[in-house]
Amino acid sequence: MAHHTLTGEICAFQKNLMSWKKYLGNVGETLACQYLQSIGMQIVARNWRFRHYELDIIAKQHGEIHVIEVKTRRSDQYIEIADLVRRAQVERILSATQAYVETYHCTEPVLLDLLIIITNAAGTEFEFYPDAFHDSF
Numbered sequence: 001m002a003h004h005t006l007t008g009e010i011c012a013f014q015k016n017l018m019s020w021k022k023y024l025g026n027v028g029e030t031l032a033c034q035y036l037q038s039i040g041m042q043i044v045a046r047n048w049r050f051r052h053y054e055l056d057i058i059a060k061q062h063g064e065i066h067v068i069e070v071k072t073r074r075s076d077q078y079i080e081i082a083d084l085v086r087r088a089q090v091e092r093i094l095s096a097t098q099a100y101v102e103t104y105h106c107t108e109p110v111l112l113d114l115l116i117i118i119t120n121a122a123g124t125e126f127e128f129y130p131d132a133f134h135d136s137f
Contacts, residue, residue, distance in 0.1 A: 028072025028117045029056055035115070035126050041066060050103075053096035057115075065110045066130070067097050072117045085114065090133055 033043050041059040048055045057068040069085060093112060101110060114132035118125045 025070070025072055028119070029070050031072075031117055031119070031124060031126075032057055032068065032070045032115050035117075035128075036066075036068065039128075048096070048100060050096040050099040053092045053099075055093065055096050055100065058100065060108070063108055065101075065106055065108045066113050067093065067100070067110060068113045068115050069093060069132075070115050070117065072119065074118070074120050085133075093133070 029046060033046065036057065036059050037043060041061045043057060043059050044065075045058040046056070048058055055067050056070040057066075059066045059068060069089075071085070090112075097110060097112065100106070111131040112133040114129040116127040116129075118127070
């Protein structure tokens with residue numbers, strides 16, 4: 001009986017953790033849109049889906065399409081980009097980006113950007129890496 005209760009508590013914890021991550025991600029994407037607009041980008045789409053892949057934000061600026069992967073963190077501890085966005089995720093972003101380009105017959109150059117948002121008691125910081133995955137597309 002105790003094992004069953006512990007299993008239930010672990011499942012509830014995992015569900016709450018996933019809800020928290022989803023909430024933080026949604027807040028981050030809202031902040032990201034505000035930040036990107038403040039630097040002159042026009043938001044074209046948010047959470048664009050292709051099959052089970054998703055592009056966080058698609059924007060345009062200076063005749064280029066920007067596909068922006070948003071990572072929201074609470075810690076300001078330095079982490080390598082490769083540890084934030086794994087190769088498999090980059091491949092999913094590439095597949096979805098290719099589908100977007102084909103669906104909308106885009107002829108503009110496409111850049112795959114990364115926006116890291118660090119938000120905590122000290123405030124909110126934005127680290128923008130344009131064309132962060134340039135070797136991928």
